[in-house]
Amino acid sequence: MKMNLDKIIVPLDVSSKEDAIALVEKLHQVTFWKVGLELFVSCGPEILTFLKSQEKRIFLDLKFHDIPNTVAGACRSASRYGVDLITLHATAGKTAMKAAQMAAEDGAKEAGYPVPKLIAITLLTSLNSRDLAFDLKVPLELPEYALSMALLAQESGLAGAVCSPQEVAQLRQTCGDEFLLVCPGVRPVWADKGDQQRTFTPSEALKAGANYLVIGRPITASNDPVKALERIIDEIK
Numbered sequence: 001m002k003m004n005l006d007k008i009i010v011p012l013d014v015s016s017k018e019d020a021i022a023l024v025e026k027l028h029q030v031t032f033w034k035v036g037l038e039l040f041v042s043c044g045p046e047i048l049t050f051l052k053s054q055e056k057r058i059f060l061d062l063k064f065h066d067i068p069n070t071v072a073g074a075c076r077s078a079s080r081y082g083v084d085l086i087t088l089h090a091t092a093g094k095t096a097m098k099a100a101q102m103a104a105e106d107g108a109k110e111a112g113y114p115v116p117k118l119i120a121i122t123l124l125t126s127l128n129s130r131d132l133a134f135d136l137k138v139p140l141e142l143p144e145y146a147l148s149m150a151l152l153a154q155e156s157g158l159a160g161a162v163c164s165p166q167e168v169a170q171l172r173q174t175c176g177d178e179f180l181l182v183c184p185g186v187r188p189v190w191a192d193k194g195d196q197q198r199t200f201t202p203s204e205a206l207k208a209g210a211n212y213l214v215i216g217r218p219i220t221a222s223n224d225p226v227k228a229l230e231r232i233i234d235e236i237k
């Protein structure tokens with residue numbers, strides 16, 4: 001039970017500190033929480049301080065995407081809070097990713113924390129092949145594109161990537177066992193897909209080689225989040 005629970009990251013996709021604290025208290029067995037744009041924009045770094053006080057691991061998912069100097073500055077600042085994972089878009093480019101990695105090392109060192117793992121967004125799990133080809137005009141097949149973004153992140157010295165579970169087997173095979181692969185877009189068969197386009201079930205995603213699964217609404221939007229989490233843990237036993 002504990003081993004599988006450690007592989008699940010639950011997003012705190014709520015709009016206030018009070019709601020976030022209530023969720024953390026309700027799902028007290030969850031050890032790894034994700035702070036994304038909605039919560040961070042509404043309550044700022046206070047939420048990180050709260051999670052640290054509860055000895056939780058923190059995935060800071062702000063998906064930085066800017067010029068190298070700005071992305072590096074954001075990663076330096078974020079690393080001073082003692083977070084464990086930080087996202088940035090691979091499409092920010094190699095120079096930005098390299099600068100981000102160096103800055104994260106500096107920020108963590110200044111604050112006396114371990115260096116967080118920087119992981120690159122390959123292609124948002126809400127996009128499908130049609131979006132990639134016709135809207136974004138990317139002339140590559142989707143799996144090839146996701147792989148090329150992961151390789152760019154790896155060449156830039158990043159610890160890993162965020163990918164859909166549908167691409168994780170190929171990324172694992174090419175990028176190796178040490179490369180961290182974090183998968184959102186995970187849906188038990190009984191859950192709504194919502195805006196997620198490239199999904200697998202939790203057991204499929206783990207079998208394919210994901211290190212961590214990010215599972216939000218199937219748990220947090222359920223009438224009984226504790227039961228939903230237990231059901232997922234049972235299914236991946």
Ligand SMILES: O=c1ccn([C@@H]2O[C@H](COP(=O)(O)O)[C@@H](O)[C@H]2O)c(=O)[nH]1
Pocket residue numbers: 011013036061121123124125126162184185186194196214215216217218
């Ligand atoms: O490609 C990506 C990158 C990040 N996310 C984030 O993961 C969670 C997924 O939540 P669900 O409720 O399980 O859909 C959410 O916070 C996203 O911002 C992603 O979905 N896809």
